[in-house]
Amino acid sequence: MRTLGRESAGYWIQRDEAASSASTNSSPFDDSADQKRKQWTIVRNHYRSSSRPNSLRGLRFAALYEALHTLGTLPEDHQFHLDPVVAKRASNYLGMISTNLDIEPPRLFPQDGEAAVFTWDIGPIKRLFTVDVDDVDLTDVNRNTMMRCDHELPEDWREQFPALLQELGGKILAFSSSATDGDA
Amino acid sequence: MSLWESQSIQFVWFLSSNDEIKTNDVFESLMGEEPVSFQRNKAPNPANPFLAIANGPIDGSEATLQLQPGRMDLVITPSASVLDSAEVGVATIPTISTCKRVLAGLPQMALKVPCVRLALVLNLLKPAENVDEARLVIEQMISQKPKFDDYSDLMFQINRRKSYPELDKLAVNRLLRFHVTAFQSVMMTNHHGAHSTSFSRENFAASMMVDVNTVPDGRLFASDDFVTIFSTLAEEALRIGAVGAVSALED
Numbered sequence: 001m002r003t004l005g006r007e008s009a010g011y012w013i014q015r016d017e018a019a020s021s022a023s024t025n026s027s028p029f030d031d032s033a034d035q036k037r038k039q040w041t042i043v044r045n046h047y048r049s050s051s052r053p054n055s056l057r058g059l060r061f062a063a064l065y066e067a068l069h070t071l072g073t074l075p076e077d078h079q080f081h082l083d084p085v086v087a088k089r090a091s092n093y094l095g096m097i098s099t100n101l102d103i104e105p106p107r108l109f110p111q112d113g114e115a116a117v118f119t120w121d122i123g124p125i126k127r128l129f130t131v132d133v134d135d136v137d138l139t140d141v142n143r144n145t146m147m148r149c150d151h152e153l154p155e156d157w158r159e160q161f162p163a164l165l166q167e168l169g170g171k172i173l174a175f176s177s178s179a180t181d182g183d184a
Numbered sequence: 185m186s187l188w189e190s191q192s193i194q195f196v197w198f199l200s201s202n203d204e205i206k207t208n209d210v211f212e213s214l215m216g217e218e219p220v221s222f223q224r225n226k227a228p229n230p231a232n233p234f235l236a237i238a239n240g241p242i243d244g245s246e247a248t249l250q251l252q253p254g255r256m257d258l259v260i261t262p263s264a265s266v267l268d269s270a271e272v273g274v275a276t277i278p279t280i281s282t283c284k285r286v287l288a289g290l291p292q293m294a295l296k297v298p299c300v301r302l303a304l305v306l307n308l309l310k311p312a313e314n315v316d317e318a319r320l321v322i323e324q325m326i327s328q329k330p331k332f333d334d335y336s337d338l339m340f341q342i343n344r345r346k347s348y349p350e351l352d353k354l355a356v357n358r359l360l361r362f363h364v365t366a367f368q369s370v371m372m373t374n375h376h377g378a379h380s381t382s383f384s385r386e387n388f389a390a391s392m393m394v395d396v397n398t399v400p401d402g403r404l405f406a407s408d409d410f411v412t413i414f415s416t417l418a419e420e421a422l423r424i425g426a427v428g429a430v431s432a433l434e435d
Binding site: 058059061062063065066069070088091092094095096097098099100101157158161162163165166173174175176177 | 194196198199200201202203226227228229230233252253254255300301303305343357359395397399400401402403404
């Protein structure tokens with residue numbers, strides 16, 4: 001048998017070409033011989049889609065990974081160029097955010113080619129999470145008063161991760177490990 | 185209730201970084217065999233969100249290791265030949281032996297990236313003759329029965345955390361989901377331009393998902409921790425699966 005395609009919706013299509021010219025009117029579900037069944041194309045919802053993100057949230061995060069990769073491949077003189085090392089580092093932080101916190105995907109813009117900035121709108125507050133080549137910053141800006149609040153984050157990754165969980169997510173932690181759920 | 189067989193079993197490592205992970209090496213070290221197929225993808229996107237996929241047959245089942253930003257999933261399913269066989273309506277894999285097979289490979293696993301969460305998901309299935317029979321099984325498991333029978337789309341989900349003092353108060357989500365699963369197979373004749381004949385068939389099953397996953401609290405798990413934590417998760421998931429009811433969360 002030859003695999004013709006595996007669609008993103010999770011369907012599996014197979015066809016046996018050698019037997020495709022044969023003809024029969026019996027059902028493939030009858031208890032007939034294998035030789036007869038090879039004339040059929042089988043379309044079945046298969047089981048391997050359970051770890052594929054298919055929620056809108058999951059797809060939006062996937063689009064952000066793609067965008068980061070694209071920014072990292074732009075020429076240095078392009079206005080949206082992003083240092084590839086920063087793009088990769090930002091992807092790691094984004095993966096941590098998407099899989100551990102039940103929060104919405106951020107927006108993204110490159111800053112002078114040297115940093116990736118993720119933003120969220122929380123009422124009048126704009127939250128900016130900036131990732132550069134060796135550091136991260138988390139800042140809240142009140143758009144009405146323009147007051148800024150810089151969150152202190154430890155430099156060491158092992159101390160930084162718990163602080164980030166607290167500052168970014170608070171108590172909004174993921175409770176499911178399925179990639180197909182709304183929080184995936 | 186006896187423990188059901190599984191539609192799929194999923195081990196998940198939530199990664200602190202995707203750097204320097206060689207998916208095919210991880211697969212071979214964990215499963216003891218080289219993957220049959222391996223794909224890499226530099227740029228994950230909505231249509232193909234994976235960075236890498238390694239796949240191979242394992243003890244009559246099929247193991248797929250998928251790397252995505254932030255997570256690596258090992259999914260064990262029935263083999264492709266069973267799934268695409270016309271004779272099989274609802275295909276399953278043995279639950280206990282499959283878990284043991286993966287747990288046995290963890291000490292050799294070539295994954296050095298610290299993880300922020302670990303999870304084990306059992307998708308348990310009990311095939312049923314029809315949707316009503318499957319629904320009746322679920323009603324008994326959740327101890328809920330409406331006063332009417334003409335309803336559909338039954339689903340029940342509940343989560344109760346459990347703390348493990350022996351693991352430095354590690355908290356674990358125990359998310360249970362009960363529902364009826366329908367499988368549809370459609371088969372068509374391979375005639376070009378001629379009248380094609382199609383047949384479809386539906387199979388039903390009562391489903392119970394047991395998703396035990398550690399609560400992110402800032403700690404990072406090194407490879408040395410994987411055996412201890414996954415063994416704890418497996419013990420709890422199998423216990424809950426064997427009870428087969430919401431009351432399993434009372435412990």
